[in-house]
Amino acid sequence: MSVKQSLLAILDQGACYGYQLRAEFDRRTGGTWPLNVGQIYNTLERLERDGLAERGETDDEGHVFWSITDAGRAAVAQWLGSPVPSTKGTRDELAIKLALAATLPGVDVTGVIQTQRRASLAHLGELNRAKYAGKHPDSAEELAWSLVVDSMIFQTEAEVRWLDHTEQRLAMQPVTPLPLVSERPARGRASADRTADEGATA
Amino acid sequence: MSVKQSLLAILDQGACYGYQLRAEFDRRTGGTWPLNVGQIYNTLERLERDGLAERGETDDEGHVFWSITDAGRAAVAQWLGSPVPSTKGTRDELAIKLALAATLPGVDVTGVIQTQRRASLAHLGELNRAKYAGKHPDSAEELAWSLVVDSMIFQTEAEVRWLDHTEQRLAMQPVTPLPLVSERPARGRASADRTADEGATA
DNA sequence: ACAGCCATGTAACTTGTTACATGATTTT
């Protein structure tokens, strides 16, 4: 949900045509978010539909220029002024995967963790190699790129730490795998003494 | 892309009907991945379309049971046996947002960072509060839930560290914002001396 | 009777992603 906003933020600097828009996006993210050209035109039409951008003139070379609307400018300000929406609940694939692996009978959780750990460490190595591959962030482009790489490094490091932490926890307190509940839940309203403890996780 | 796999992994334990499937998923993730009931039926049909699950009998109470196929079992083994795909390039909304904010003229990057930091810390507080809210992970369900919460905590902590790190970096080495390139890129093949340094970021 | 859960499903929609078609221009 940030491609739309990103393109809009660039459009806020001045009218662009599609291809140029991608170039600007690439330049500012160092290609860390591979953006297909076709996607630009999709997104632009969606922005137009939502009243955030509008199709402008075509110059003599055939470039179709797009500009931002007032509503679009407001959307950019809103985007930059508010934090990234912290999704209540994870959409973290790895966390869910391990939680499932830990509670399903017959799954080698430790094996899953080890495999993941190896892959994450390898990924981390690649990231660090890319980071120090003779590049000194002297230009603004490279600095922006290295910020994104740093973010990936930090996230991956956290992933590894969590994997280790989880492995230790599971070693100390082995999980009894949960089989499928054999008896089906009773129909009708739940008994009244269970309705109060719902908000705990929220 | 893990809902499909998750449901399939549960189906691997035995035939289920839709509603039961969601209950099992919820139980094993502690509701940290809010899964709409309707989504179950969508997903089941997609699994069927892909030959990973198949519609089975309906019992006398009207429950439509689903079971896993051989291909589905293979898919589960594959899923659990291989690491989560490390997307080349981030899809990290926050990283991209900051990279853009840092390279666009007229954006208060520090403000963006501070706002985000406050929000992330608040989120972290909620997570820790939820974690220690009288819950001791004695049951397998609660342990699985607490693993997911730990994952969120680790990720959010990494986020805050990265924000601090980024703020310091930008303070030491201010970014000259990049205006849109005024001259349009030349058409035709790029000059030969730039073709070699593409693979560096990959 | 009514509220509320159990249970199945349908339809629409959002964002992201990929493949393809088309043609102009420019360098080798």
Add this chain to the structure above:
DNA sequence: AAAATCATGTAACAAGTTACATGGCTGT
């Protein structure tokens, strides 16, 4: 002439999300 790039677009698809319709069962 061939290859590569610039440039615009269309179509289809994948995955997730939400809203809604429908009906049965059960406890208050």
